[in-house]
Amino acid sequence: MERTRTLMFDEHGHGDPLLLVHGFPLNREMWAGQVPALAPGRRLIMPDLRGFGATPPAAEPAALTLDAMAAEVRDLLDVLSIQRAVICGLSMGGYVALAFARRFPERVQVLILADTSARPDTGERRASRTEQIELAERAGTAALIPLLVPLLLAPRTAAEVPALERLYAGMVVGTSVAGLVGGLIAIRDRADSRPFLAAMTMPSLVIVGEQDAITPPELSEEIAAGMPNATLVTLPGAGHMANVDAPDRFNAAVLDFLRNLSTDVSH
Numbered sequence: 001m002e003r004t005r006t007l008m009f010d011e012h013g014h015g016d017p018l019l020l021v022h023g024f025p026l027n028r029e030m031w032a033g034q035v036p037a038l039a040p041g042r043r044l045i046m047p048d049l050r051g052f053g054a055t056p057p058a059a060e061p062a063a064l065t066l067d068a069m070a071a072e073v074r075d076l077l078d079v080l081s082i083q084r085a086v087i088c089g090l091s092m093g094g095y096v097a098l099a100f101a102r103r104f105p106e107r108v109q110v111l112i113l114a115d116t117s118a119r120p121d122t123g124e125r126r127a128s129r130t131e132q133i134e135l136a137e138r139a140g141t142a143a144l145i146p147l148l149v150p151l152l153l154a155p156r157t158a159a160e161v162p163a164l165e166r167l168y169a170g171m172v173v174g175t176s177v178a179g180l181v182g183g184l185i186a187i188r189d190r191a192d193s194r195p196f197l198a199a200m201t202m203p204s205l206v207i208v209g210e211q212d213a214i215t216p217p218e219l220s221e222e223i224a225a226g227m228p229n230a231t232l233v234t235l236p237g238a239g240h241m242a243n244v245d246a247p248d249r250f251n252a253a254v255l256d257f258l259r260n261l262s263t264d265v266s267h
């Protein structure tokens with residue numbers, strides 16, 4: 001297979017496909033705590049988005065968009081001959097999942113949006129992304145570590161498991177400048193997804209860490225309220241990386257939701 005033309009990915013298990021889309025500035029390895037719980041009975045597919053992990057950056061990072069990232073996820077499903085999947089994205093992965101659900105609703109069996117937002121960046125946030133782009137280009141990706149990594153985890157997890165922040169710092173250093181810049185541009189220039197929420201009628205689960213410092217709970221509440229068929233789960237004590245801060249409760253929320261859906265369908 002010509003792997004460089006599609007996204008690189010990891011795959012575990014067999015069964016109904018569940019695609020896990022990572023956040024910024026990370027890669028598919030952020031889902032390590034989900035694999036043992038979610039893979040049994042399911043086909044877990046974890047891509048590296050364009051420019052992250054093992055997927056090379058875009059030829060023109062300045063032109064990268066969330067819609068293009070969503071189209072690459074669709075291309076990956078095509079390559080794997082998967083017509084419909086559960087699409088789960090966290091933060092930037094959630095922005096991609098929202099773009100995917102808007103563009104390819106027929107490919108979404110269930111939408112799971114974790115610690116994300118339907119809103120576009122504010123003017124202030126856009127300006128800080130531009131500063132981060134300039135900093136990465138001037139000083140390299142490591143210069144972004146103090147700006148990005150400390151906000152990811154709940155303070156308690158960061159204190160109890162310091163290796164996690166080192167792991168994420170390693171992911172930032174392992175990402176090329178072109179990869180990080182492309183991601184920052186795509187996030188900075190993302191469209192407002194709020195007008196499309198009402199048309200997203202697929203069963204949806206919205207999960208948020210109560211202490212999410214990047215995309216706070218009210219943004220997830222807004223998504224769940226705007227979608228016709230959404231359930232909101234708030235995880236006390238968890239931060240932005242709710243799947244890492246509270247892996248057992250995150251996994252249980254996903255599994256319960258999917259099991260309840262299949263029970264509903266079979267009755």
Ligand code: MLT
Pocket residue numbers: 022023024025090091092093187214
């Ligand atoms: C992420 O976790 O993907 C990013 O923090 C999202 C963002 O900065 O908007």
